[in-house]
Amino acid sequence: MTAVAAVSAVPRTSFGSTLTGTGRLVRFMLRRDRVRLSVWTLSVVAFYAYFAVALDAMGPQALAARALVMETPAGIVMGGPGYGIEDYTVGVAIANEGITWVVLALGIMSVLHVVRHTRAEEESGRSELVRAAPVGRHAPAVAAIITLFVVNAIIAVASALALYGASGESMPLADSFGLTVGSGLAAMVFGAVAVVACQVSEHSRGATGIGLAAYGLALVLRSAGDIQERHGSLLSWFSPIGWAQQMRAFVDLRWWPAALSVVAIVLLLALAASLASRRDFGGGLVATRGGRPQARAGLRSPVALVWRQQRSAFAWTALGMGLMWYASGTLLPEILEMGVSGAADNEMFQAVFGGSDPSVFRDGFLGAMMLFAALACAAYAIVMAGRARAEEVAGRAEVVLALSVSRTRWLGAHLAVVGLSTVALVAVSVYAMWAGAVQVGMDEPGLAAYTDVFWTYSVALLVFLGLSAALYAWVPRLTSAAWLLLVYTFVVGMFGAIFDLPEGAEAISPFYWLPAGFGAAPEAANMVGLAAVTAALLALAFVGFRQRDLQSS
Incomplete structure (x- = not known):
């Protein structure tokens, strides 16, 4: 009876208390990773600008030849569904040939950022010291997602302006934003997958592997779907990479496919929050398999x-x-x-x-x-x-x-x-x-x-x-x-x-x-x-x- 009374006397944890200290953690993460994130930002923006200048210097004839390559099976796998192949401008070429690789780069950045500030911190024991202060259970993961969103937003805005400026205003600003925002949101999906993986796996390497494997699966689904049918089949719509490409930047811009990335991010974060509430601190939902009593020779x-x-x-x-x-x-x-x-x-x-x-x-x-x-x-x-x-x-x-x-x-x-x-x-x-x-x-x-x-x-x-x-x-x-x-x-x-x-x-x-x-x-x-x-x-x-x-x- 005494134990029951003691348990019932413990106040329920409110949702707000689980996020205590999020703001301070956001500032700390941005300060800690200011060099790392700056390098990522400058690299991606430079890639966009270089790609635009290089393609523009090729001329219409060479662009038309590239369009023929993008219609081959290998071109579809490495590129995408092929919107705008008939009139292969610089903007269309960037959308067809660049989204897969930009999402890959930003996806890697997103997975590594999330794992670094969540599972890796628990694994090293530093997170336990942070949690000893008034810091809520979900604060580190939420802070990691907020900082990731900020960085992806900065990259999207700077990249869109770089495309608009490097092209001599031949690429509309709205389409440039459609391209960069869609790619950034698709990458954020893999960051959200990494948050879920950090609840499942007990080790940072396992969580990183799951996050990167999710990109591999998304690429396979998108590639298989685009090969089955021109401009993508139903299978293509199961891939976040496909959602970014289906926005049809520089061809017939439409924003609603970006909502699929937003919905996926919200659902994955809700799942991660639920799983985090059901696991022990420092552990994962999938227990580590017991090893041999003695190491192999x-x-x-x-x-x-x-x-x-x-x-x-x-x-x-x-x-x-x-x-x-x-x-x-x-x-x-x-x-x-x-x-x-x-x-x-x-x-x-x-x-x-x-x-x-x-x-x-x-x-x-x-x-x-x-x-x-x-x-x-x-x-x-x-x-x-x-x-x-x-x-x-x-x-x-x-x-x-x-x-x-x-x-x-x-x-x-x-x-x-x-x-x-x-x-x-x-x-x-x-x-x-x-x-x-x-x-x-x-x-x-x-x-x-x-x-x-x-x-x-x-x-x-x-x-x-x-x-x-x-x-x-x-x-x-x-x-x-x-x-x-x-x-x-x-x-x-x-x-x-x-x-x-x-x-x-x-x-x-x-x-x-x-x-x-x-x-x-x-x-x-x-x-x-x-x-x-x-x-x-x-x-x-x-x-x-x-x-x-x-x-x-």
């Missing part, structure tokens, strides 16, 4: 442990990149034919790709494609190199280092796994494109040329890993500064000839030292120099990591 080394932590991310990344570059390879004949015709009267194209001669343009264009593939692999190297810092901040590195494992061996295990995985991704990207090109009868350049690209690009990519490792070892909080080199490399690689940059400025990019032509023989001195830079950065990383104290925050 293969796990008794730092390398095996790191590989087990990263193998899923590597496998899914390799699968996605393999499929993407294989599909790109199957489109090469049409794209090259289109590009050669467009480069004949376009000085910008000739500057970027080396000329209008078919063989020269082919090598220049393939080099640009491989640059994109290599930068994607560089991004993987930077992200995975950051896992060492995540292990340190979470306190797990300290536990491992308390055993008979030296700092050099622990850091070396991380760098070895990331380095080998990055090289493997380069191989997947290069040879998948080669296989796709061979599949459609494009036998030149041959396998030997692709192999030359593989090993030379692998040497250059390890510089990014070395820089990330050195920053982590000496100034852990600046580890993400390695992204600046990646962005700089992209700008120099794509626009160096147009901007007429000094040779010293271009030499900062590791890819400046690679052969100019696709598959051309590299200079031995350049390759030795890149390897020496990588070795120096890695040596600097080992020295710095042995000297500094471990950090737990």
Whole structure:
């Protein structure tokens, strides 16, 4: 009776009290992620502006050729339902070819942002300290969604204005907003999925995987639906990506499909709130399966442990990149034919790709494609190199280092796994494109040329890993500064000839030292120099990591 009376005496928790402290958490999250979110914002806005300028410079003939490519099955998978193909303007091209990738970028940002401020905080124990203050149960998740909405709104507004300005006002402002707002709302759906996943999974990696898998499922549904029927079938309407494309920006703008994203976000957040009220703090609805009482013999080394932590991310990344570059390879004949015709009267194209001669343009264009593939692999190297810092901040590195494992061996295990995985991704990207090109009868350049690209690009990519490792070892909080080199490399690689940059400025990019032509023989001195830079950065990383104290925050 006493226990019953005590329970009945506890006041019911009001909805308002579960949101206590939300405003302060919003300000804290924005301040904590101000650099990270600024980089995302500038990158997406720059992508929109670059895409608009590049397409406008191609001219009507080249745009018409692109429209033909977008009507092929591979073009539909990578693009969309094909609204406005008959009159393929710059705005129509951006809507057809850009939405899938913009939603992918914003979706990744949304999933990572939500998991970082909810499940990852619970997993590390920091959320428990925050909840010890007057902070409601749902406040962290609601604050994460509010900050995510603010960032997506800023990106949508800035991107629409960038499109409107970069096009010389040829793209109506209303359609520009329709494109960017629709893409932002579609990405927010995946952020809401991540909130639900954080209630289900006990670990941040599992929640991130569920959120990214939701995008993969949405892409499959949209692609299958668009292939079944021109302008999309019923299956297309089960995908948030399809909702953004069905707004028909720059063709026949309609706003009501955006309401589907809003409804989905509201329903997913309501589901997440219900699930959050039914689980224990720090746990997930799906209990973690009990492990073996003793580790396998293969796990008794730092390398095996790191590989087990990263193998899923590597496998899914390799699968996605393999499929993407294989599909790109199957489109090469049409794209090259289109590009050669467009480069004949376009000085910008000739500057970027080396000329209008078919063989020269082919090598220049393939080099640009491989640059994109290599930068994607560089991004993987930077992200995975950051896992060492995540292990340190979470306190797990300290536990491992308390055993008979030296700092050099622990850091070396991380760098070895990331380095080998990055090289493997380069191989997947290069040879998948080669296989796709061979599949459609494009036998030149041959396998030997692709192999030359593989090993030379692998040497250059390890510089990014070395820089990330050195920053982590000496100034852990600046580890993400390695992204600046990646962005700089992209700008120099794509626009160096147009901007007429000094040779010293271009030499900062590791890819400046690679052969100019696709598959051309590299200079031995350049390759030795890149390897020496990588070795120096890695040596600097080992020295710095042995000297500094471990950090737990």
